[in-house]
Amino acid sequence: MDKIMLNQMEFYGFHGLYPEENKLGQRFYVNTELMLDLTKSATTDDMKDSIDYGEVYECVKGVVEGSPKNLIEAVAEDISVELFQRFTQLQACTIRVIKPDPPIPGHYQSVGVEIFRERKQ
Template sequence: MDKILMNGMEFYGYHGLFPEENKLGQRFYVDVELLTDLKTAGKSDNMIDSIDYGHVYELVKEIVEGEPKNLVEAVAESIADRLLSSFGLLSACTVKITKPDPPIPGHYQSVAVEIFRGKSV
């Protein structure tokens, strides 16, 4: 299966368990891997045969910058659901959300969740 990769999309959202996260917000980085057959698009050179990256970006932005959720797991699930329902050519996707500054003690670069979802046959 071919892939379209969109890496390091950066958004500002209000997701988290703590009230200060919902009030102050924070940065989130999102990577998506879209599994689809790109052979037709490669031969036709026509956007109708592929997945519009700009549309993907706007859908992800709408979710991450939209309604606050307690868990980044729920944000990732919303993104995957929306991508799979919005693009007929999409077979499956991987969504990774990185939270670089979570309000938890310790020394680390970031925390992240990554999910893989496919269309039901």
């Protein structure tokens, strides 16, 4: 299946289990892989036959900068739900939400989740 990818989108949100995360907020990175047939848009060169990257960005931004969630798993799920509602040609998606600075001890680059969802027929 063909893919549209938006990588390393950066947002500021208030998700997390700890009160300071909900009060102070932190950075989140989101990667998306949107699976659909791009044959028509590749042939017509017309945006109406594809998915507008800017609209995807705004959709993801609305979720990540929206209502706080305890878990980034819930953030990823909400992103997938919004994308399926907004883009009828979307058949499946992979959503990766990365939290680079969680308030947990240890040495690591980041923590994150990745989900794969398919449109329910």
